[in-house]
Amino acid sequence: MHAHGRTKSELTIQDLILIAVLLAAGAVLKLTVASFLSFAGMKPNFIIAMYCLAIILVRPNIGQSIIIGLLAGLMCQIPMLNATPWVNIASELLGALACGLLIHIPMRIGKHLDLNPLVTTFLSTVVSGYTFALIVGVTLNGLSLPVTLATYAVMVFGTAALNCVLVAILAVPLRKVLKKQVHGATEKHATLEANTGIETGAVIRKPASGAEDGASDLAIALKDFGFRYQEGTDLAVQGIDIEIPRGAFVGITGAAGSGKSTLTYAFNGIIPHCYPGDVYGSAMVCGLDTTIASLTDISRKVGSVCQDIDSQMVSSVVEDEVLYGMENFGVPKDEIEARLVEALDSMGIASLRDRSIDSLSGGQKQKVAIASVIALKPDILVLDEPTAELDPASSVAVFDLLRQYARENGTTVIVVEQKIALLSSHSDLLFIMEDGQVRFAGTPAEVLAHSDELLSIGVNCPRSTTLVNRLIGRGLYAGPTARSACEAVETCKEVLA
Numbered sequence: 001m002h003a004h005g006r007t008k009s010e011l012t013i014q015d016l017i018l019i020a021v022l023l024a025a026g027a028v029l030k031l032t033v034a035s036f037l038s039f040a041g042m043k044p045n046f047i048i049a050m051y052c053l054a055i056i057l058v059r060p061n062i063g064q065s066i067i068i069g070l071l072a073g074l075m076c077q078i079p080m081l082n083a084t085p086w087v088n089i090a091s092e093l094l095g096a097l098a099c100g101l102l103i104h105i106p107m108r109i110g111k112h113l114d115l116n117p118l119v120t121t122f123l124s125t126v127v128s129g130y131t132f133a134l135i136v137g138v139t140l141n142g143l144s145l146p147v148t149l150a151t152y153a154v155m156v157f158g159t160a161a162l163n164c165v166l167v168a169i170l171a172v173p174l175r176k177v178l179k180k181q182v183h184g185a186t187e188k189h190a191t192l193e194a195n196t197g198i199e200t201g202a203v204i205r206k207p208a209s210g211a212e213d214g215a216s217d218l219a220i221a222l223k224d225f226g227f228r229y230q231e232g233t234d235l236a237v238q239g240i241d242i243e244i245p246r247g248a249f250v251g252i253t254g255a256a257g258s259g260k261s262t263l264t265y266a267f268n269g270i271i272p273h274c275y276p277g278d279v280y281g282s283a284m285v286c287g288l289d290t291t292i293a294s295l296t297d298i299s300r301k302v303g304s305v306c307q308d309i310d311s312q313m314v315s316s317v318v319e320d321e322v323l324y325g326m327e328n329f330g331v332p333k334d335e336i337e338a339r340l341v342e343a344l345d346s347m348g349i350a351s352l353r354d355r356s357i358d359s360l361s362g363g364q365k366q367k368v369a370i371a372s373v374i375a376l377k378p379d380i381l382v383l384d385e386p387t388a389e390l391d392p393a394s395s396v397a398v399f400d401l402l403r404q405y406a407r408e409n410g411t412t413v414i415v416v417e418q419k420i421a422l423l424s425s426h427s428d429l430l431f432i433m434e435d436g437q438v439r440f441a442g443t444p445a446e447v448l449a450h451s452d453e454l455l456s457i458g459v460n461c462p463r464s465t466t467l468v469n470r471l472i473g474r475g476l477y478a479g480p481t482a483r484s485a486c487e488a489v490e491t492c493k494e495v496l497a
Contacts, residue, residue, distance in 0.1 A: 019054045026050030027075050044162040052121045053167050055099045062100050069096025087135045095128025108233045121167045122160045129156035219412040220244040226280035236262040237436040247410045251423030254433030255458030260416045269298035303378035307385040309365045318352045322372045343375035363394035380412040399426045421462040424483045445480040464488030
């Protein structure tokens with residue numbers, strides 16, 4: 001078992017941009033609106049609040065936190081930001097150091113209440129404030145230590161409280177926006193990394209012992225795999241031991257929050273390259289250790305289609321959307337046209353080639369998104385709830401196309417879906433998730449035989465399956481369970497004969 005710390009060895013481009021924007025915003029706000037937000041002689045210190053917010057969101061290591069504090073102190077050299085600007089170099093540096101140390105200490109109450117941002121901001125502001133006060137009061141003005149502490153107490157603790165409120169208001173929406181941007185960008189074929197060679201990951205580990213580096217009959221092999229998001233206290237998934245053969249059609253389902261999406265993130269490299277945290281065990285995809293292989297290398301093997309199709313679209317015309325990925329991955333020019341035609345034909349949307357994306361229905365957009373991925377000829381195709389917004393007929397059509405494509409091309413298709421009837425009728429293997437673990441795994445018939453237990457964990461089996469399972473339970477039938485209404489009818493005929 002291998003665990004990873006939650007600090008970052010390198011900051012990504014997005015991290016650096018976020019830090020710069022927040023520090024600049026802190027300086028601008030302090031110059032413009034700070035005086036209007038004073039309360040009982042106190043007002044928030046926007047520079048301290050913004051570098052605390054940056055550290056909370058980015059979670060840098062100690063050295064990086066010190067540099068952020070140094071930058072904040074240097075910004076105070078700007079005239080009018082402070083009457084004694086050089087003092088802030090020391091105070092902001094120590095404040096950021098305190099923040100960098102405190103942010104990695106768990107302070108969670110229950111599963112949803114995390115007090116760390118509030119406590120970290122408050123204490124970091126106190127450290128910065130009293131550092132400033134001691135330099136000015138004791139060193140420059142010759143006041144005694146007790147007098148200095150008492151004189152600045154109201155101002156320091158008041159500012160710390162106001163900073164807490166400011167950070168609490170901004171942290172939650174900013175964190176959601178950042179996660180959505182990272183997820184959307186990764187789902188679109190890891191374009192940034194493919195174009196620039198910039199690695200977006202933050203977690204690196206040594207290969208798992210015994211990991212094979214060559215070809216295998218397995219598309220995916222997870223051994224005792226677990227993952228904890230850097231902001232969480234509980235493992236999102238744990239003890240995952242699964243093997244997926246090449247060319248298999250795999251369905252994954254489970255109740256909301258059971259770990260389905262997190263499991264797929266281990267397949268396409270989102271974990272750990274975009275969502276840093278603690279990784280346990282090993283994850284091998286097409287012979288690649290996902291924590292060592294670059295996101296570009298993984299995305300050449302694994303194509304992903306996310307649930308929010310509109311967020312994945314980057315072009316205005318169908319043809320351009322399918323071409324986008326091929327151009328960014330450097331597909332030879334003499335292959336592009338053939339791949340484009342093949343991808344559109346595979347999804348039955350050749351007639352939509354020149355259509356505007358905005359003019360398409362939800363089902364058509366879904367097929368375009370899939371076509372844009374399969375044009376890259378991935379070995380594995382991962383789809384997260386591809387029919388969530390489709391009607392039953394369109395859902396069946398998408399699954400039929402995926403099944404046909406998998407059979408004709410030998411591609412491993414993995415679908416996360418709530419519609420278990422669709423999964424059971426199309427899948428070779430079915431995985432049922434519960435509380436971050438694989439509760440049931442096997443062929444659809446093997447898994448559906450546990451319909452009562454599935455219902456108890458929030459997975460509703462088809463009525464045809466439930467009917468046949470009851471016949472089996474009463475000793476009236478000894479064959480396999482039914483996956484469809486047609487199979488249930490045949491079973492009933494046999495029982496009644």
